Amino acid sequence: MDFSETTSSQPDIREFVAVVLAGFGNELSPLSSGAGGEPSPKALLPIANQPMLDFPLAWLEQSGIKDVILICPTAHRQAISHYIHSSSSTSLRIDVHPYEETEDLSVGTCAILRHFTHLIQQDFVILPCDFVPPPSLPLSSILNKFRTESISDGCMSTACWFAPRRSEQGTIPDEWGQYEFSTPIVYDPVTGTLLHVDTPDDVDRNGDEIELRMSLLTRYPRTRLSSNLQDSHVYVCRRSVLDALAQKPTFDSIREEFMPWLCKVQYQRAKRERYGSVLTPTTNTLNQNVALRHSTTGAPNDLFSLKHHASLGEKNVAYSAPPSPTSDEDNKGADASLRVGVVIHNDSSEYAARANTLHSLLELNRSFLTKAQWTLPTDPKDRALIDPKAQISSDSIVGESTRVEERTSIKRSVIGKHCMVGKMAKIVGCVLLDHCVIEEGAKLDNCILGKNTRVGNKAALSWCITQGGYEVEAGGSYKNEKLEISDWAAGGTSSEGNDGTSEDDEEEEEGAEESGESED
């Protein structure tokens, strides 16, 4: 690796580059399915009327990282670039790089990372587009842990796990898909070291027991096994980690395969011997190169290697003879801990989550609602759109240019921009994306409506999710369903049947609503 070109062309030294991975969000279907041939990138799905991508980007900006490589599917490139260039408030330098992927045949995160290795020339941070970090956990605290430990004892990578808030089981219908289960991990709370991540492969191999190596337990005699933490998918890594990744071509997922493997390198001697030299090629290459660049002597390479050996404390090495490769390797294995650090965020008062399931998307929206203080918009144009007789509870968010007509009641909901909410509509606990149209007397509770959804007169939806552009016919009634355009045609007849049978449902819902009102 020769960094001299990079460093000389760019005077400011970049310490970290951020790699933001944006995928299709298959778990978020039908919201992420797009509408009318137009894709609906997951990264731009809003949380409290803000595209979710904003959260990691703001987090990055706050930490002082400047360079962002945003990797997204080719189909989403245009939408995402457009969004990034239109919102100019950010000081980040964001490069959008597309990769070929289709929804059905998704490419593993490892493959993506391998493909873009050439773009990453320094230590890097991988983060997903869907992580909504808790306010009390700045990215810089994770970076600082990495900085300290990578210098002091050769830490390879620092991950971040958090305790998700347990939502009451059973409140969310099964039709919404599986709730993200936490993964059991073993970590050392004293040094903040991630030691073992339980992977699906482990479960396949031994479904009854979690198998831990004795070498782990000897090295870290007192560890903690926790099964209620979730991976934030935020990893700060050394550049050399990519070289190790290049040697493991079979790995597919960073989270499920590569990171668990990296944990094992810490304590499995054979892996250390084999990959230790890859992972710690020459300690702090960048820093030393920078130091050399600033030095007045214009140091040749051999001086550098001398320094390197001296820094390892190998005073006895005869410098005239090159050290044998094996002893060199041994030294590196022994010196560097190859640790995988971990920051455990365990503050139940704050909500942190990855918006990668429908549940967490809804929960995240709601968590912002608890802080929301809705008042009439100050902009007179917007204010005029809201009928004075509409009831909007203070824990709601209503986007700009949205019209709310009289005697409408909105509670605990997020209403997107440019929506139309008709008379007498009732919206409780819902998330409406932009440009939705709710006609007169419609009742919505606990629904997520995709962009441009149209809900007809007196339709009633409960725990439903609609694909963008879906139109619910007047008087239609649905419960616990994902409404997608593809089965729209068939929907006409089946919903007729539904109508006949769902009288009871409606009554129940009304009952539920009433009780909801009394709560408020």
Added chain:
Amino acid sequence: MPPKSFNVGKERLIDDEEEPLQAVILADSFNKRFKPLTTSKPRCLLPICNAPLLDWTFESLSLAGVQEIFVICRSHADLVRAAIRESKWSKPSSGLKIVPILTAKETFSPGDAMRDIYTRGLITTDFILVNGDLVSNVRIDEVVKVHRERRKTNKDAIMTMVVKESGAKHRTRSRGDSAVFVLDAESSECLHYEPVTGYPPKTQVGIPREILAEHPEVEIRNDLMDCSIDVCSVEVPSLFQDNFDWLDLRRDFVHGVLTSDLLMNTIHCYVVKEGYAARVKDTKSYDSISKDILARWTFPLVPDDNHPGGHAYEHLRGNRYIAKDNTVVLSRTCKIGNNTLIGSSTHVFDNAQVISSVLGQKCKIGVNTVIRNSYIFDGTTIGANCVVENSIIGAKVHIKDKSRIERGCLVADGVVVGPEAKLRPFERVSKRRDTEVGDDDEDEESEEEEETEGDDQEEDDEDDEDESEDEDDEDSDSELEEAEANQAAIGATLGEDTNAIAWPLKSTEGEDSDADEMETFDNQRLMRMGDSASDLELTDPGSITSSEVDSDSDEEDGFMVSRTRRASASATSLPLTTPSTELLVPPLASAMEKEFQSEVSQSLERAFAEGHSVDNAAVELKTLRMSTNVPLRRVREAVIAAIVEQIPIVEGNMAQQRKEIANVVDRWGELIDRIGGVDAVETVSILQTHCASSQRLPLFGQVLAALYQNDLVEEDDIREWHRQPASRGEGMKPGTFSENMEKCWAVGTRMIQQFDEQEESEESGEESEEGED
């Protein structure tokens, strides 16, 4: 389950704080790590820092406010009894009531002792269970208090184990015999217990996933030293009574309670952060505990204060302790190093050096002799110009001039060696029997009987040796006999005037397939004093382990890694021990399974022949499975095989054959699902495998049909089995076996066709079954 009366009693006691605190001391070690020192006295009477271990134990217990102590003794019971009678604790003023209990000779394990305690009904309340080799200054009464408090709210918490925080590599923490504890982070309830042996090294610890359901945050601790102090509830002995196969307190009892789905009991740990508690489990811990006492870690139990033997020592700079009664004679030119204890009336002559050692009373250390890191019991004389290092020398031993005893030797009481004797490292020497026959009658440590079976075999192997003198039928100490027989071969230079015989260096028990894995020779080496086991170091858990398992967990790395590992292993380890023991392990496991299979088939034969009920047969199988710890699939295989083989073959008469099958399956089929788990798909595939390799291949379809009719196998299961590629014999070597597998599969295909037809035409199930046949 405890009898009712116990429960009633216990409830009363919880309220009644005044109840005397009881303790039970297991005064027998149930192993032989101290042989031959223990040939003439039990381990609990061996002195450590010049006071018998048992007295240290009493001292520890009295510190905890125990009022009543039962001492369970087995070997050398009269010696133990006499020692108790004479000790200061049996004086009325001591406030302790000590009751020696002599158990039967058949008590071979702590489990047996617990059953004995139960049958005698000694225990009426929560009690403290310790071993007779405990040195502790832990406030056990605190533990008792915590335990009782917990019992008030949780009746299922039956035991509290005292463990000490020490770090994974503490010198007192045995490398050969430790454990990993999985504790609940909040309540320190013990959720999983995994014993760890040093050699062959344990590679993995399996933590049951099911504990995570109830305990999302658990701690995995490999830094705890098991003090073997247990606060038990009254139910504990009765649990041993119910589970007659439990032997060890930890590996059987704790493991059994934690893994049992029947017993809802829980076991807690009490993690001691301050204080000292350790067991003299082996010579290595004898060494480290002696050093700990001299270094005053056990304060207030130190030689100059509260010495359990009642001796008075003066504590001098550098942790030197000299008996206070002015009887010690130290030459002006002798050198006494740090961390040394010298008993009364001991003479150390000119230029002798005593460093980090303990000398008993009335010892004599000759001119120019060097004693380093050694323990010398009372009344021993060591001549001039000798070297004794890292060894334990018994009482009344005479080591004559210019002898060298280096590294880990054990010299039993009354031995005379020298002059110019030179003992090999780790030599074990005891007095030859014929010199003093009378002495030997009592000389049995408990475990010798246990040994006989293995040793008989051993003797067969060793028949080429001269065994003519082994006429002594009264004494079954075969190991000693063997030792005698091998004297010529050993050829130790014990000196002219010796009365001693050397024991074989490598204990035979390791080769015995019945032997406990804890007691294998290489594992024992980790518990030996003075043995750094550096040639085994490579296999210390944590280094080589990883790569070994690495190769199978990480296929792609496999080749490279295993090659490098092997290269490094051969380069650095001594070829002497490592390869042989590596080979030793797999046969052991397979021998276990083979034995299990024969046991099961015998048990089932008996059941079939004597017409046991299915319940009884199931219980018997479960017990067998627990005792051998084989996977459930093996049990299922054995049961199905036995049932199929039970069916008599009727030639040429289909109806009669069908009837026979129905008879057997009706009667015994249920057993398949009663062995501790139901997995019908596996049942079918095992049936297939068995039939394919058996005479009863033609019966496959009918047996399957019979199982189906008895609801042991459902239609879905058959379909599932049928779908599996292995059922079709895929991936097997072509041959009769795989052909047979295919035949069976074809039968299944036909059956499934019938199911389908049946669904279509909606015929009754029975007709289709008929058609099938």
